[in-house]
Amino acid sequence: METLKTSVLFVFAWSFSSGFGTTATIRAEQVSPPLKEYRIVRSVLEDAQGCIECHAAQNEGIVADWSASRHAHANISCLDCHRAGPADPDISKEHLKIDKTPVSVIVSPKDCSRCHPAEAAQYAKSKHANTIELIWKIDPWLNNGMNSSIERQTGCYHCHGSIVKVENGRLSTETWPNVGVGRVNPDGSRGSCTSCHTRHKFSLAEARKPEACGQCHLGPDHPQIEIFAESKHGAIYQAEGDSWNWNAAPGTWTPGVDYRAPSCSVCHMSAVKSVAATHDVTERLAWETQAPLTVRPSEFGPWPAETQWPQERQKMEAVCLVCHSPAWTKGHFTRLDAAVASYNDDYYRPMKKLIDELYEKKLLSKEKNLDEPLEVEMYELWHHEGRRARFGAAMMAPDYAWWHGFYELKKRCMAIEEQAEALLNSGKPAKVFKVKGSDGETTRPDFEP
Numbered sequence: 001m002e003t004l005k006t007s008v009l010f011v012f013a014w015s016f017s018s019g020f021g022t023t024a025t026i027r028a029e030q031v032s033p034p035l036k037e038y039r040i041v042r043s044v045l046e047d048a049q050g051c052i053e054c055h056a057a058q059n060e061g062i063v064a065d066w067s068a069s070r071h072a073h074a075n076i077s078c079l080d081c082h083r084a085g086p087a088d089p090d091i092s093k094e095h096l097k098i099d100k101t102p103v104s105v106i107v108s109p110k111d112c113s114r115c116h117p118a119e120a121a122q123y124a125k126s127k128h129a130n131t132i133e134l135i136w137k138i139d140p141w142l143n144n145g146m147n148s149s150i151e152r153q154t155g156c157y158h159c160h161g162s163i164v165k166v167e168n169g170r171l172s173t174e175t176w177p178n179v180g181v182g183r184v185n186p187d188g189s190r191g192s193c194t195s196c197h198t199r200h201k202f203s204l205a206e207a208r209k210p211e212a213c214g215q216c217h218l219g220p221d222h223p224q225i226e227i228f229a230e231s232k233h234g235a236i237y238q239a240e241g242d243s244w245n246w247n248a249a250p251g252t253w254t255p256g257v258d259y260r261a262p263s264c265s266v267c268h269m270s271a272v273k274s275v276a277a278t279h280d281v282t283e284r285l286a287w288e289t290q291a292p293l294t295v296r297p298s299e300f301g302p303w304p305a306e307t308q309w310p311q312e313r314q315k316m317e318a319v320c321l322v323c324h325s326p327a328w329t330k331g332h333f334t335r336l337d338a339a340v341a342s343y344n345d346d347y348y349r350p351m352k353k354l355i356d357e358l359y360e361k362k363l364l365s366k367e368k369n370l371d372e373p374l375e376v377e378m379y380e381l382w383h384h385e386g387r388r389a390r391f392g393a394a395m396m397a398p399d400y401a402w403w404h405g406f407y408e409l410k411k412r413c414m415a416i417e418e419q420a421e422a423l424l425n426s427g428k429p430a431k432v433f434k435v436k437g438s439d440g441e442t443t444r445p446d447f448e449p
C-alpha cells in the first residue's frame with residue numbers, strides 16, 4: 001500500500017511539474033491510455049540483506065561488482081539469483097552451516113531465464129549451448145581417446161564447458177569451476193551466461209567488446225580475435241574504440257552514432273537497424289567454415305542448423321549496408337564464396353582422396369585417428385591453415401587468408417604428398433605411435449542428450 005501511494009504521488013508530481021496537469025483536468029472527457037504501473041521498491045527482504053552484509057565482509061570484490069551493476073540498480077539481489085529450491089541437487093551443504101537460506105553457487109541459464117526468457121531461449125538453441133554433445137560426436141581427440149581427463153579439464157572444457165557433477169553436496173573439482181559456453185548444469189540447462197557477461201557486473205559493454213569473444217576465439221585453429229585486430233574494423237576499434245558509447249540500451253546501439261566500426265557482437269549478435277539481436281551465434285552464417293569440408297550450416301551432419309543460408313546471408317549483408325554500399329558488400333561476399341570453393345576443391349578434396357587411398361591399401365591404419373604422422377598432417381590441413389584461410393577471407397584479414405592460410409595449405413599439401421608417396425613406394429604400413437597422455441576414454445560423460 002505504501003508503495004502504491006508513493007508511485008501515485010510520483011506520477012502526479014511529474015505531470016504537474018511538466019505542465020500537463022491543468023490541460024488534463026480541462027479536457028476531462030478525453031480518454032487517456034492507462035497509466036503504466038511503476039513500483040519502485042527500494043528495499044530487500046531481510047534474508048537478502050543478510051547476504052549482502054556478510055558477503056561485504058567476506059568478498060568485497062563480489063559485492064562491489066554487484067553494487068555497480070544494473071541488477072543492483074533494479075533491486076535484483078543475491079538471493080534472486082542464488083536462491084536454491086528444496087529439490088535442487090546443487091544446494092551448498094557447506095553454506096547451510098553458515099546461513100539457513102539454501103543457496104547454490106551456480107546461476108544457470110534456466111535461473112536467468114526467469115527474468116530474461118528471450119535471451120535464454122535463443123541461447124539454448126545455439127551451437128554455443130550445445131557444443132558438448134557435438135564435440136563428443138565428432139572430435140578425433142575425444143572419440144579416439146587420444147587425450148587425458150586433465151587435458152580435457154584444463155583445455156577443451158575450459159572453453160566448451162564441463163558437465164557439472166555434484167558429489168556429497170559439493171561441485172566436483174573435476175568439473176568446477178567452469179564457465180564454458182556449453183556447460184551442462186545440474187538443472188539440465190546448458191551454457192553459462194558469464195562466458196561473455198562476467199559476474200557480478202553482467203555488463204552489456206563488456207560483452208559487446210571483441211575481447212569478450214577473444215578469450216576463446218583465438219590461437220592456431222580459430223584466430224578470430226587476431227583476425228579482427230588485423231582488419232580495418234579492428235584498427236579503427238583500437239584507434240578510437242575507447243571513446244565509443246558501449247552502454248547504449250539494446251536496440252538503440254546505433255552504427256555511426258555510438259560506434260564507427262563493427263565489433264564481433266555487431267556483426268554476429270547485436271540489433272542493427274532491421275536485423276534483430278540474437279543470442280544464437282549460428283544466425284547470420286551462410287557457411288560452416290570450421291568443418292573439414294565447408295558446407296551450408298543446415299547441411300552440417302552432426303549439428304544441422306535450423307537456418308536457411310540465403311536469409312542468414314541477407315541478415316549479415318544488412319549489417320554491412322549500414323556503413324557500406326551494396327557493391328562493396330557484394331564484392332566482399334563474392335570473394336569469400338570463391339575462397340571457400342578454392343579451399344574445398346583445390347586443397348581439401350584432393351588430399352582427402354589421397355589419404356583415403358592409403359587407408360584402402362592399408363598403408364594407414366583406420367583403428368585410431370591421430371596416431372600416425374600423416375593423420376596429424378591431414379588434421380592440421382583443415383583444422384589449422386584450412387580454417388585460417390576461410391576465416392581470414394570471411395573477416396577481412398589478408399595475412400590470415402594468405403600467409404597463415406593458403407600459403408601454409410600449399411606447404412602442407414607438399415608434405416602430405418611426399419609422405420604418401422614414400423608409403424606407396426615402400427608398400428609398408430606407416431609407423432603407428434603411442435600417443436602420450438591418451439587415456440583411451442571414448443565415451444561421453446553421462447548427461448541427458
Ligand code: HEC
Pocket residue numbers: 047048050051052054055058078079082083092094095098099101103104105
Ligand atoms: C554469515 C555470513 C554469510 C551469510 C549471511 C551468507 N553467506 Fe554466503 N558465504 C559465506 C561464506 C563464509 C562463504 C564461503 C564458504 C562456502 O564455501 O560456503 C559463502 C559462500 C557463498 C557462495 C559460494 C558457494 C560456493 O559453493 O562457492 C554463494 C553463492 C553465497 N555464499 C551466496 C549467499 C547468499 C545468496 C546469501 C543470502 C541468502 C548468503 N550467501 C548469505 C558467508 C555468508
Ligand code: HEC
Pocket residue numbers: 051052055059062063066071076077078079080081082105106107108178179192194199200202
Ligand atoms: C544476476 C544474478 C546474480 C546476482 C544478482 C548475484 N550473483 Fe553471485 N553469481 C552469479 C553467477 C552467474 C555466478 C557464477 C556461477 C555460475 O557460473 O553459474 C556467481 C558466483 C558467485 C559466487 C562464487 C564466486 C567465486 O568466484 O567463487 C559467490 C560467492 C556469489 N556469487 C555471491 C553473490 C553475492 C553475495 C551476491 C549479492 C551481493 C550475488 N552473488 C549476486 C549470479 C549472480
Ligand code: HEC
Pocket residue numbers: 070071074076080081107108111112113114115116193194197202203204205
Ligand atoms: C529476478 C530477475 C533477474 C534475474 C534472475 C536476472 N536478471 Fe539480469 N536483469 C534484470 C533486470 C530487472 C535488469 C535491468 C533491465 C534494464 O535495465 O533494462 C537486468 C539486466 C541485465 C543485463 C543488462 C545489463 C546492462 O548493462 O544493461 C544483463 C546482461 C543481464 N541482466 C544478465 C543476466 C544474467 C546473465 C542473469 C543470470 C546469471 C540474470 N541477468 C539474472 C533482472 C534479472
Ligand code: HEC
Pocket residue numbers: 134135138139141142147152155156157158159160215216217218219221222290291
Ligand atoms: C581456447 C578455447 C578452446 C579450447 C581450449 C578448445 N576449443 Fe574447441 N573450439 C573453440 C572455438 C572458439 C571453436 C569454434 C571455432 C570456429 O567456429 O572458428 C571450437 C570448435 C571446436 C570444434 C568444432 C565443432 C564444429 O561445430 O565443427 C570441435 C569438435 C572442438 N572445438 C573440440 C575441441 C576439443 C576436443 C578440445 C580439446 C582437445 C578443444 N576443442 C579445445 C574453442 C576451444
Ligand code: HEC
Pocket residue numbers: 109112113116119120123128181191192193194195196197204207208250251253265269270271277279
Ligand atoms: C557469446 C557471448 C554471450 C553469452 C554467452 C551471453 N550473452 Fe547476453 N549479450 C551478449 C552481447 C554481445 C549482448 C549485447 C547485444 C546487443 O548489443 O544488442 C548481450 C546482451 C544481453 C542482455 C541485454 C539485452 C536486452 O535486451 O536487455 C541480456 C539481458 C543478456 N545478454 C542476457 C544473457 C543471458 C541470460 C545469457 C545466458 C542465457 C547470456 N546473455 C549469454 C553476449 C552474450
Ligand code: HEC
Pocket residue numbers: 127128130131132134135158159160179180181195196207212213214215216217264265268269281282285288
Ligand atoms: C567461453 C568460450 C567462448 C566465448 C567467450 C565465445 N565463444 Fe563463440 N564459440 C565457442 C566455442 C567452443 C564454439 C564452437 C561450438 C561448436 O562448434 O561446437 C564457438 C562457436 C562460435 C560461432 C560459430 C557458430 C556456428 O554455428 O558455427 C560463432 C559465430 C561464435 N562462436 C561467435 C562468438 C562471439 C561473437 C562471441 C562474443 C560475443 C563468442 N563467440 C564468445 C566458445 C566461445
Ligand code: HEC
Pocket residue numbers: 210213214217224225228233262263264265267268284285286287288289290316394395
Ligand atoms: C565485419 C563483420 C564481422 C566482424 C567484426 C566479425 N565477424 Fe565473424 N564472421 C563474419 C562473416 C561475414 C563470417 C562468415 C559468414 C558466413 O558464413 O557466410 C564470419 C564468420 C565467423 C565464424 C565462423 C563461423 C562458422 O562456423 O563458419 C566465427 C566463429 C566468427 N565469425 C566469430 C567472430 C568473432 C569471435 C569476432 C570478433 C573477434 C568476429 N567474428 C568478428 C563477420 C564478422
Ligand code: HEC
Pocket residue numbers: 231232233236255256259260261262266267316317319320321322323324329332333396
Ligand atoms: C559500423 C560501420 C561498419 C559496419 C557495420 C561494417 N563496416 Fe566495413 N568498414 C567500416 C569502415 C569505417 C571501414 C574503413 C573504410 C576505409 O578504409 O576508409 C571499413 C572497411 C571495410 C573493408 C575494407 C578492408 C580493407 O582493409 O580494405 C571491408 C572489405 C569491409 N569494411 C567489409 C565489411 C563487411 C563485409 C561488413 C559486414 C559483414 C562490414 N564491413 C560492416 C565500417 C563498417
